[in-house]
Amino acid sequence: MALTDEAIDKIKAMIVDGELAPGSRLPKEELLAAQLGLSRNSLREAVRALTAMRILITRQGDGTYVSSLEPHLLLESLSFAADVSQGRAALQLLQVRRLLEPQATGLAASLLQPEDLDELRTILERSRTVATVEEFVAHDTAFHLKIVEAVGNPVLSMLLQVVSTRTQRVRIVRGSQASDALNNAHADHEQILGALQSRDGLLAAAAATVHITAVERWLAASLTEEPTPTIDD
Incomplete structure (x- = not known):
């Protein structure tokens, strides 16, 4: 040693x-x-x-x-690993997100206050007017974080930030067909918000699962193509 x-x-x-x-x-x-x-x-x-x-x-x-x-403080040091993750490592992080975030979204359905729902709507409206992928991802990150924070567990919030950092999201959106990725994300976000406004935890969890799984499937498919693409663009 x-x-x-x-x-x-x-x-x-x-x-x-x-x-x-x-x-x-x-x-x-x-x-x-x-x-x-x-x-x-x-x-x-x-x-x-x-x-x-x-x-x-x-x-x-x-x-x-x-x-x-505190666990959420110690988890911050893992963010760099997610930022630089490539290929299979990035896919594994998305799989962890899919296991955790839908459940948190379902729990949030009964916990978000009316003003929280209004803020989520504002975030989505702003995300539709952005000029760059980076701006969209900033709003996307804020949207999901606001939902997860309603659960009131800082460890969960930080863990989900670690497995899906802003840098990682930018790379993934750039690596896919950006316009299609953004349009699909807007539609998914509307489904999630609609379920939250209805206080339907099961529907909110399902909508979040569909949203994350779509990204996961794209990345998994990209890893099987030859030559192997990069999500760095």
């Missing part, structure tokens, strides 16, 4: 064992290195890695602390 990996494991063990609680400050570098039997250089590398994972946070001039360790 590399020295940095060993240092990471030792710090994580202190957190798991309760020696370092969420929000607590790490001991001074020289003391912690001696306590863990590590070189200060290995410790610094471990702290950098754990900071990137949002397990630790560094406060300028104040030291290094354990983060709140």
Whole structure:
């Protein structure tokens, strides 16, 4: 095991064992290195890695602390993996989205307030007037996130953002025939919103399933073509 990996494991063990609680400050570098039997250089590398994972946070001039360790915060570090996902990896992320988002959409049907439904309608109207794929995807992301947030589970919201990032959506829309993709998405969004306005959870879940499955099928089909296309455009 590399020295940095060993240092990471030792710090994580202190957190798991309760020696370092969420929000607590790490001991001074020289003391912690001696306590863990590590070189200060290995410790610094471990702290950098754990900071990137949002397990630790560094406060300028104040030291290094354990983060709140809330799951939705830790999941943020996975967004980069979704952003750069290609081929089968991108398809697998879409499959995870299909397993989770329709259920969340169905639950939201009874939880969205009238003002939330009005906001969703506004988002859809704005999405029809955009000039670029990027603008459409920004509205598309806002639409789905607003629905999922009604469930009130920040872990679920962040997980769905991770498996379907804005960057990934832009790439997929660009890789397909953009005009067809946008027209189909508009129609799907109307079906979802109509079900939510009717407070029909089953219909809302079904509409969301159809919406996500259409994208998933396109991507799966594109992976079987020769030469293999790219969704980067």
